[in-house]
Amino acid sequence: MSSYSRFIVPTLAADAAIGAMYKLLLCWRYLRTRWIALASVISVTLGVATMIVVNAVMAGFSNEMQTRIHGILSDIVFESHSLSGFQDPQWHIDEIKRAAGDQIAGMTPTVAVPAMLSFQVRGQWVTRQVMFIGIDPKTHAQVSDFGRYLQHPANREQLSFDLREGGYDTIDSQNPTETPTRPALEHAGWPHRRMRVNRERLWKERLDSKKSAENAPARSVDQQVDAVLAATSPRGDSSETPPEAAATNEKRTNPFQTARPNQGHVMDLAEEQFTGIVPGIGLASFRNRQGVDQFLSLPGDDVKITFPTAGTPPKAVSDNFTIVDFYESKMSEYDSNFVFVPIDALQRMRGMIDPQTGIPSVNSIQIRLKPDAKLNEVRDRLREVFPADLYAIATWRDKQGPLLSAVDMEMAVLNILLFLIIAVAGFGILAIFFMIVVEKTRDIGILKALGATSSGIAGIFLGYGLFLGLVGAGAGLVLGLSITQNINQIRQAVEWCTGSRVFDPSIYYFFQIPTIIDPVTISWIIAGAVAIAIGSSVLPAVRAARLHAVEALRHD
Amino acid sequence: MTDLEMPSNETPILETRQIYKRYQSGTTTLEVLRGVDFSLEQGGFLAVVGQSGSGKSTLLHVMGLLDAPDSGEVWINGQRIDNLPARDKDRLRNNSIGMVFQAYHLLPEFTALENVLAPLLIRHGIVNWFSQKRAAQEQAEALLERFGLSDRLHHRPRQLSGGEMQRVAIARALITKPQVLLADEPTGNLDEESGAGIIEALAELNRDNGLSIVLVTHDADIASQARGIVRLAAGTVDMMNPGATGSAA
Numbered sequence: 001m002s003s004y005s006r007f008i009v010p011t012l013a014a015d016a017a018i019g020a021m022y023k024l025l026l027c028w029r030y031l032r033t034r035w036i037a038l039a040s041v042i043s044v045t046l047g048v049a050t051m052i053v054v055n056a057v058m059a060g061f062s063n064e065m066q067t068r069i070h071g072i073l074s075d076i077v078f079e080s081h082s083l084s085g086f087q088d089p090q091w092h093i094d095e096i097k098r099a100a101g102d103q104i105a106g107m108t109p110t111v112a113v114p115a116m117l118s119f120q121v122r123g124q125w126v127t128r129q130v131m132f133i134g135i136d137p138k139t140h141a142q143v144s145d146f147g148r149y150l151q152h153p154a155n156r157e158q159l160s161f162d163l164r165e166g167g168y169d170t171i172d173s174q175n176p177t178e179t180p181t182r183p184a185l186e187h188a189g190w191p192h193r194r195m196r197v198n199r200e201r202l203w204k205e206r207l208d209s210k211k212s213a214e215n216a217p218a219r220s221v222d223q224q225v226d227a228v229l230a231a232t233s234p235r236g237d238s239s240e241t242p243p244e245a246a247a248t249n250e251k252r253t254n255p256f257q258t259a260r261p262n263q264g265h266v267m268d269l270a271e272e273q274f275t276g277i278v279p280g281i282g283l284a285s286f287r288n289r290q291g292v293d294q295f296l297s298l299p300g301d302d303v304k305i306t307f308p309t310a311g312t313p314p315k316a317v318s319d320n321f322t323i324v325d326f327y328e329s330k331m332s333e334y335d336s337n338f339v340f341v342p343i344d345a346l347q348r349m350r351g352m353i354d355p356q357t358g359i360p361s362v363n364s365i366q367i368r369l370k371p372d373a374k375l376n377e378v379r380d381r382l383r384e385v386f387p388a389d390l391y392a393i394a395t396w397r398d399k400q401g402p403l404l405s406a407v408d409m410e411m412a413v414l415n416i417l418l419f420l421i422i423a424v425a426g427f428g429i430l431a432i433f434f435m436i437v438v439e440k441t442r443d444i445g446i447l448k449a450l451g452a453t454s455s456g457i458a459g460i461f462l463g464y465g466l467f468l469g470l471v472g473a474g475a476g477l478v479l480g481l482s483i484t485q486n487i488n489q490i491r492q493a494v495e496w497c498t499g500s501r502v503f504d505p506s507i508y509y510f511f512q513i514p515t516i517i518d519p520v521t522i523s524w525i526i527a528g529a530v531a532i533a534i535g536s537s538v539l540p541a542v543r544a545a546r547l548h549a550v551e552a553l554r555h556d
Numbered sequence: 557m558t559d560l561e562m563p564s565n566e567t568p569i570l571e572t573r574q575i576y577k578r579y580q581s582g583t584t585t586l587e588v589l590r591g592v593d594f595s596l597e598q599g600g601f602l603a604v605v606g607q608s609g610s611g612k613s614t615l616l617h618v619m620g621l622l623d624a625p626d627s628g629e630v631w632i633n634g635q636r637i638d639n640l641p642a643r644d645k646d647r648l649r650n651n652s653i654g655m656v657f658q659a660y661h662l663l664p665e666f667t668a669l670e671n672v673l674a675p676l677l678i679r680h681g682i683v684n685w686f687s688q689k690r691a692a693q694e695q696a697e698a699l700l701e702r703f704g705l706s707d708r709l710h711h712r713p714r715q716l717s718g719g720e721m722q723r724v725a726i727a728r729a730l731i732t733k734p735q736v737l738l739a740d741e742p743t744g745n746l747d748e749e750s751g752a753g754i755i756e757a758l759a760e761l762n763r764d765n766g767l768s769i770v771l772v773t774h775d776a777d778i779a780s781q782a783r784g785i786v787r788l789a790a791g792t793v794d795m796m797n798p799g800a801t802g803s804a805a
Contacts, residue, residue, distance in 0.1 A: 021685040022677035029665035446661045449622055450675045450728075451650020453643055549622040553661060 041472035043425035048476025051418045056484040060514030071145035073396035074366035084310045085361040099385040103373035106142035109362035115307035134346030143368035161276030184295040193300030197270040276324035282336030426536035433540035445552025454545040461541035469533025473526045567634045568595040569768045575628035590791035601762040601769045603782035610788045612772045621645045654729030658741035660721040662713040669709040672696040699727040719750030736768045
């Protein structure tokens with residue numbers, strides 16, 4: 001009796017809590033002598049690595065896209081359903097302030113209408129469909145990252161619709177190190193304008209002299225050039241009317257002309273500009289396969305824009321404008337669609353200013369919230385105050401909802417597919433473990449004969465599975481992180497080897513593959529992989545635990 | 557060698573009462589044990605002999621708690637053990653019963669020393685092990701030295717001869733200081749000389765250390781070295797050697 005009591009008294013509580021020593025030792029020995037088990041882990045490693053890379057790249061893309069979209073759109077857009085807009089933006093701004101002023105950092109009115117943009121490339125007229133957006137240069141930069149996307153450093157500080165005397169960036173200010181330079185922008189601005197105007201005058205002069213040559217005696221080429229230079233020098237007295245100016249003069253019959261300050265004035269195109277506009281860079285340039293931007297027109301060039309008036313029915317009117325800068329948000333949808341113009345000019349040209357009261361109308365009010373404000377809450381508060389049949393109030397997320405949710409969906413599907421790869425790896429572990437259990441049947445019998453418990457036997461295989469899972473996931477983590485860190489170098493290497501572009505900047509509008517490593521995502525991936533490894537070892541472990549000691553000992 | 561507390565001589569160290577065991581294979585039922593009563597006194601050394609299929613190994617497995625009888629009782633040191641929960645049986649196998657097999661049954665991944673330590677590795681948790689490791693290792697080394705294996709401590713089983721492996725197996729059975737040693741044809745795979753050495757070692761353990769031993773064999777010569785012989789035939793105890801310390805029912 002006395003000695004029997006020794007058997008049932010637990011040797012030590014710790015034995016139960018922590019597995020017995022032999023499990024650890026056997027796990028280790030099995031691992032060291034059975035490298036084939038590590039083969040099954042390779043698929044776990046690859047699965048984990050792929051998941052980490054894909055998630056990092058997708059998160060990078062998604063984040064990049066959201067940042068850009070958010071940079072272009074303000075937090076909340078308060079819009080009229082009609083292109084004609086609503087009257088009295090100041091009253092609306094005051095009302096919005098009253099509804100949610102505590103969360104609002106800034107507001108600016110805008111007018112946006114569809115329009116046609118026409119410009120000349122090598123003497124040919126090119127017409128494109130654009131969104132013509134009137135903005136307040138003083139306040140617009142406060143509600144979005146608009147200023148950041150301009151090409152002239154001074155415009156990035158404070159936008160001006162006056163053409164600058166050169167100084168445009170020849171490098172991409174948002175990505176100075178990675179992108180090719182844009183030498184074309186070096187002479188943009190007034191120097192480009194003067195050169196162009198002079199060239200056009202020279203050309204016209206030649207044409208004229210050719211015509212007159214039939215009647216008048218021929219002049220030497222030098223004399224002709226001198227004459228032209230004299231006529232077109234900045235100080236020179238310009239008596240000619242260039243074609244563009246002539247076009248302006250024709251506009252005297254335009255009913256809106258009455259409001260124009262330069263009425264009756266003959267413009268010197270080399271010294272004066274039309275109303276400034278900032279078109280998206282994609283409208284005036286294209287990107288070749290090397291990622292170098294080729295410009296069709298530059299700041300200093302003039303364009304024609306045709307747009308509807310605010311009346312009913314709208315009439316199409318057109319005017320000349322001068323490009324003063326380019327807008328580059330790196331979202332091609334915006335960069336090849338938006339043209340910005342001073343809001344007061346657009347209101348005047350569209351007839352959106354009440355002639356009696358002088359109160360203007362606007363299409364929308366862009367609202368920027370304070371950093372800690374709640375986006376949807378402010379939107380809902382405004383929706384309560386302003387009737388939905390007159391105003392559309394949406395957050396930037398609402399406006400890009402389909403795009404953002406498409407990306408999320410894509411990510412979810414990819415994650416499921418990739419996780420299935422790891423699950424397949426789990427079946428590999430299952431098969432190999434069953435093999436090991438069969439191979440080790442006699443050893444299991446020995447252990448049972450020596451007093452190992454069934455749970456202890458199961459523990460060997462579960463521990464083995466855990467270890468393989470950790471090794472596989474750990475290796476996958478290292479592999480995945482190093483691929484993610486060096487993804488752009490890898491891309492370059494692949495491009496160098498295959499000679500074809502893997503990641504075409506003319507499509508994606510960025511030069512680097514963006515990545516974001518999210519520790520939470522990675523933890524989930526690792527946990528999932530380890531769980532699959534343990535889960536796959538459960539069946540073999542249970543089988544091992546249930547082996548009958550005597551039968552196991554007889555096993556060959 | 558043994559520091560077990562000695563129970564009164566009247567209590568057998570190992571006893572079976574009316575053990576029945578049958579195996580079902582298809583439609584035929586094979587009754588291997590049909591009411592075996594067996595008893596081994598403290599310090600006894602009994603050989604169980606019988607023809608192949610007479611059930612001697614099954615009896616040993618039942619006594620060693622590796623197999624459960626269909627009916628009947630197994631008593632060790634005055635305690636019934638066949639009806640204990642699995643975990644307690646595991647603990648008994650680990651603490652009180654030493655087993656030696658015909659095929660040695662060493663763990664191929666372990667060295668000789670580790671094989672001897674295996675029952676203690678099973679008994680102790682990781683934390684506990686590191687406090688016990690030194691003493692256990694010394695004990696195992698001493699046992700291996702006693703069996704003439706001090707130069708084989710770190711050899712794997714496959715690097716050892718059959719006799720050496722069986723001696724390692726005996727050392728492993730003894731490391732837990734068991735109450736009884738059950739040996740199942742320990743010489744079956746050995747040549748005569750090695751086999752004789754093993755039996756000599758067992759006899760010495762019984763003689764010098766008072767270890768209670770049950771030896772299953774089909775070899776009459778080997779059986780004769782035990783202090784008593786039990787013959788199993790047709791699933792029952794057929795004949796007890798008159799000089800045995802065991803008693804037939």
